[in-house]
Amino acid sequence: MTATIPAHGTQGVGDATPQPQRPRPRGTLAAAARKALRRPPVLVAASWMVLVVVTSLLAGVIAPHDPLKQDLDHRLKGPSAAYLLGTDELGRDLLSRILHGGGSLLLAALIPVVVAFVLGVPAGLLAGYVGGWADRVSDFVVNVLFAIPALVIVLAVAVVADNNLPVMTVVFGVIVSGGIFRLVRASTQASRDLLYVDAARVSGVARRTILLRHILPNVLGPLIVQGFLLYSGAFLFLTSLSFLGLGFDPQEPSWGQLVFDASGHLDDDPWMMVPIGVVLIATIAALNYLGNSLLATLPAARRARLLTPWRRPQLPPEAAHGTTPKTPEPHRSAAADTTASTAPDALLAVEDLVVSFRTPEGDWQPVVDGVSFSVHRGRTLCLVGESGCGKTMTALATLGLLPSGGAAAGSVRLAGRELLSLPEKEMAQVRGSRIALVSQEPMVALDPCFSVRSQLGEAVRLHRGGSRAQVRDRVLELLRLVGIPHAEAVAKSYPHQLSGGMAQRVGIALALAGEPEVLVADEPTTALDPTIQAEILDLLRSLQETLGLAVVLVTHDLGVVADIGDVAAVMYAGQVVELGPVEELLAAPRHPYTRGLLDAVPEGAVRGRPLPTVPGVVPLPKDWPQHCRFAARCPRGTDACRDAAVALTVIHTDRSSRCIRTEELALGAKK
């Protein structure tokens, strides 16, 4: 994807340089919940909440007494066989009153959460996306809401609305909606300029669809966790209201009222406070603990992307072959693309890969069109080409990580196992442990809320498991493996405390946590200073040698290709136009596009002469011509180039080119 160069230096670990805000990856709440429940304290808290809800629902059936029935002979009694938790000042059974008193509170606490979501989510999406006055006005309103003491307003509403609980809870929901608004707005602002959002916008997708399909999923997980914490806050607030005798029917038992009753007898019957005190403290603690645990486990689970669809979207058969013709045509060589590009013993073999996106009209628009290549263990294949040629989509498709709306067809085999048709659950296991991603912007991989140790530890636990000590040791080992000398200090740091180069090393360590065999690196050095770029390339090369990794490196820089690549696949307008060993391909390009890219490398520039460029721009997928896609920019283009589509022609075993004049471009035949 296009580089976003951070507006900060890349000097050292200690630089507390602000990092660009980034969207939170797609939510994975179910996975986070499962993960959190594996911890005994969370299980206890969840069990307590289940008990509270179930006993409140069944209060009418299981309560041993009528909660309102008075027994003046047994006033202020402690626990006994008849009254298991004792009685209050009117001899009413405390257990029955507790059982009956929770339901209304648990239900009423839902109202502010619903109101806050209904107001905060759409307003946050709109303000974050549209910006300008909409953002300023809503931000002002939220600042006002935050300045208002909720209790004072709700007390005033209680007077005006005649102590009407629903009205009071709705007003409370409006006041707290500001928190939801801010969360959604921040995430929307971070997402709105992402490439795929840009692409959707440019291709005319409606604003509502962009907000709901491309932006909202980024914030869904944290939003639900926030809802959980909001519920616990609302529960506490309503308990306080009920303690003050507000909102709830004084004739009916409620937990706040029970506390009020007990507070009047602290001297003569302190026991009365114990049962309700324990129940309240346990419930509020359980709610808070559950919310916080969910929040803490969300990042790792998000990485596993377990909430993504069970099956990844598949292209329908009519769209699965892209636009590259499969029937013989004038310029299609007898040797099919695949013969030239994939080898049977390769670790990763991509064959006839097509990636398409749904257009607003509902058609499938290919953006990667019949791409084939293979990578062996210990080798680096570079996908190279200008922006928009389909390199990133090719890389993401091999990992099953296409943005929403995208689908892939063809074949991606890892050690012989087909990945494209794997159900998402199985692919989630392959991802990270067998094939991993290093992104161009390390901050995309690192969560600003968690320390390096915590994030690497999560990844190690996810893929390898082990005791706390083993995980801690492995984290340090990984940091040292990626050339970080003060591993202990860096492990304690948070992403914003790391320089760009250091953050990228941590990003690589994260990718290596599952000990993958294939590393897909999407422009891993683009966002870095040139000196740091060289260090990261050296690191990738040495890791590849020591760990025997197969690397797929996406780059637009032929210098990087020359530096680190073994094989290069030059992409243009969704197709591979030239493929071959790097040395050969750079020394004697056999496609005019490769030649043009080489001529445009600044290192070869002659002082005083303008740097040669390839005139024109890469056509958008919707404008791809039926014939050679490079013809409009090609200095060697002839009428024959516009006759029909051109197939990848095998030059020799591992060398191929998609040009009808490839022979004329043999070594030294520079235009």
Ligand SMILES: Nc1ncnc2c1ncn2[C@@H]1O[C@H](COP(=O)(O)OP(=O)(O)OP(=O)(O)O)[C@@H](O)[C@H]1O
């Ligand atoms: N979510 C999306 N929806 C629709 N089209 C998309 C989406 N994401 C990318 N595209 C389109 O796919 C094509 C290939 O994009 P891709 O990001 O793979 O190019 P690239 O060669 O990696 O370029 P860059 O280096 O700029 O990322 C582009 O035309 C782009 O506009």
